[in-house]
Amino acid sequence: MRKIAPGWLWLDNYDYSDRGRIWVIWNPVYTHIILESMSAQFIHTTVQIKASNLTFAFTIVYGLHTQSDKRGLWNDLRSIHIQQQEQWLDMGDYNAIRAVEDRVNGGTPTKSELRDLNEFLEDTKMTTLRASGREYTWTNGHTYNTIDWGLVNARWMMAMALHELFIMDPRCFDHSPMSLYLAQDEDTSLRPFKFLNHVAGHEKFPKTIEEMWSKMRGRCRMADIWRNLKHVKKAMKHLNATEFGGVEKRINSC
Structure with a gap:
């Protein structure tokens, strides 16, 4: 050695x-x-x-x-x-x-x-x-x-x-x-994922989930399920940030 x-x-x-x-x-x-x-x-x-x-x-x-x-x-x-x-x-x-x-x-x-x-x-x-x-x-x-x-x-x-x-x-x-x-x-730290109800009511929500889940391939092994859950989590965070980010400022500017 x-x-x-x-x-x-x-x-x-x-x-x-x-x-x-x-x-x-x-x-x-x-x-x-x-x-x-x-x-x-x-x-x-x-x-x-x-x-x-x-x-x-x-x-x-x-x-x-x-x-x-x-x-x-x-x-x-x-x-x-x-x-x-x-x-x-x-x-x-x-x-x-x-x-x-x-x-x-x-x-x-x-x-x-x-x-x-x-x-x-x-x-x-x-x-x-x-x-x-x-x-x-x-x-x-x-x-x-x-x-x-x-x-x-x-x-x-x-x-x-x-x-x-x-x-x-x-x-x-x-x-x-x-x-x-x-x-x-x-970031590999363990942090709880918060599901925000208002995101589910957005018109882009169903299509976003469908697109992320369609990434599944192979024999639907558990690894594929975990991987797609991570894709969905990331997509929901992005949707919330782009569509609802800075909502307080938007309201105040109206």
Whole structure:
């Protein structure tokens, strides 16, 4: 590490796994990371981005290969979810697929293979980040699987700027690296959204809502719903500002 990234800091889980399956590496000039907990299958941290004062929970996952070996991982992630009070990004190699379409040229997935990840998402109401780039995240040259995921909780979807997970070229590896760009130029603080009744009575209101909601695409996943709610929220604020802004001055000038 001193040769590859001098001055950087890192965490690993060699104390829980002889192979040290997970490394977390960061530049302390820009980022501060606090270790919260770890096991053979995950490292759970709190990340602070210094430039923007952005703080969120970040769990890095390396799921073992069998369902029985991963049982402890799902239990641990559920426990973290119960205690989680802030934005949470849960990302890595889960060795789990969500749907039949997530595997090509391999054996047909069984119901039990699809169960654990989908039940976790249902129980916690977390959602998968929209991904672009390569369609599958792992291959042995014959079989193609999507087994690497970026999961986020509701607080993340409501508070964070619009973002997208990018699946990169694996080059000589069997897994494709995942890259997530965090926009730094938007306010990420949690503030309550106030629905103003007078906006709903404006003639432009129905068309504005229809235009924003029509941005939905794909399979109507929960991520699409959250994304469209953010579009609607922004559009309603704009409508209120343009049509009702400075109303007191307008009245006084009449």
